[in-house]
Amino acid sequence: xxxxxxxxxxxxxxxxFLSVTFAKIPFGYPKTVVGKxxxxxxxxxxxxxxxxxxxxxxxxGFDTLGEVTVLFLAATGLGMVLxxxxxxxxxxxxxxxxxxxxxxxxxxxxxxxxxFGAYIFIHGHLTPGGGFPGGVVIASAFLLMFxxxxxxxxxxxxxxxxxxxxxxTYVVIGLIGLYVAGSFLENFLPKGVPGNxxxxxxxxxxxxxxxxxxxxELTGLLQNLRETTE
Amino acid sequence: MIYGQVIFxxxxxxxxAIGLYAILVKRxxxxxxxxxxxxxxxVNLFLIxxxxxxxxxxxxxSNKELLAHPSAKAVDPVPQAxxxxxxxxxxxxxxxxLSIIMRIYETHGTLNVDKIKxxxx
Numbered sequence: 582x583x584x585x586x587x588x589x590x591x592x593x594x595x596x597x598f599l600s601v602t603f604a605k606i607p608f609g610y611p612k613t614v615v616g617k618x619x620x621x622x623x624x625x626x627x628x629x630x631x632x633x634x635x636x637x638x639x640x641x642g643f644d645t646l647g648e649v650t651v652l653f654l655a656a657t658g659l660g661m662v663l664x665x666x667x668x669x670x671x672x673x674x675x676x677x678x679x680x681x682x683x684x685x686x687x688x689x690x691x692x693x694x695x696x697f698g699a700y701i702f703i704h705g706h707l708t709p710g711g712g713f714p715g716g717v718v719i720a721s722a723f724l725l726m727f728x729x730x731x732x733x734x735x736x737x738x739x740x741x742x743x744x745x746x747x748x749x750t751y752v753v754i755g756l757i758g759l760y761v762a763g764s765f766l767e768n769f770l771p772k773g774v775p776g777n778x779x780x781x782x783x784x785x786x787x788x789x790x791x792x793x794x795x796x797x798e799l800t801g802l803l804q805n806l807r808e809t810t811e
Numbered sequence: 812m813i814y815g816q817v818i819f820x821x822x823x824x825x826x827x828a829i830g831l832y833a834i835l836v837k838r839x840x841x842x843x844x845x846x847x848x849x850x851x852x853x854v855n856l857f858l859i860x861x862x863x864x865x866x867x868x869x870x871x872x873s874n875k876e877l878l879a880h881p882s883a884k885a886v887d888p889v890p891q892a893x894x895x896x897x898x899x900x901x902x903x904x905x906x907x908x909l910s911i912i913m914r915i916y917e918t919h920g921t922l923n924v925d926k927i928k929x930x931x932x
Contacts, residue, residue: 633870
């Protein structure tokens, strides 16, 4: 009880200090100069209509490469931590088999969900979305199949190969930019008409690679978690 | 306009406080992880709030009007790009933490931090 009271007191004090600090930050007014620059020059520089995508993939492309690496490390770390961990008292746990509705529906939904994921990452430079959400949608399609079909699995060999190929594509595109345009991850393709599907240079290529990478990584991660819990 | 600060910054402060309380008081490891995720959400919300500008729209310049005067019509895109990064990292870190929790459950047979003797010092 006393512990809880102290914790509450601490939380209240921290909240008050945070509020006092945040009260000095005006809400709803422009704050950064760099954001204005990106907005004004983004379409001219890179040809992508979605400025957030342009920032993530090209202006701060190196940062995104590091982020993809962190994701890869976390997925590998999860595989390592869980390696050798298997459910021992398998008989004790009651399992309810998935119902007929679930099995039929997921079979129907699986290809469509993957198609939707692909749509999200291919249109990353035009609409909200991109490689990361698209990859997560693809992984959710696999999650549906894992939930409804006990025997069905994504072979680790294939997820690993897809992931490695997608990661290599990302780096190779960056290196081509270094060779052709003079700096790593520089745009070397024509910019096209802003708003068209084939525009924005290398943004769709990189986001497709990221979509495949995130999708296969998260699928492998789910597969790892599933092998240990079933 | 003061109410923006109160509502939007207040929401992120409240989320942060709830998450911190969960971390301090709860004894179950999974609940502690939930508290961490709440704090992460609070930080993401705060970053997005910082980038908002009254009366402006999303930084996707999909029509002519927006293309003509982007910075007069669209909000700050930089915090949104940062949050996009942070969300993905958050998912990965949560999955890794969950796997470590599964390991702890296997070796100790409990998720209660008070009962895990090796953590005491």
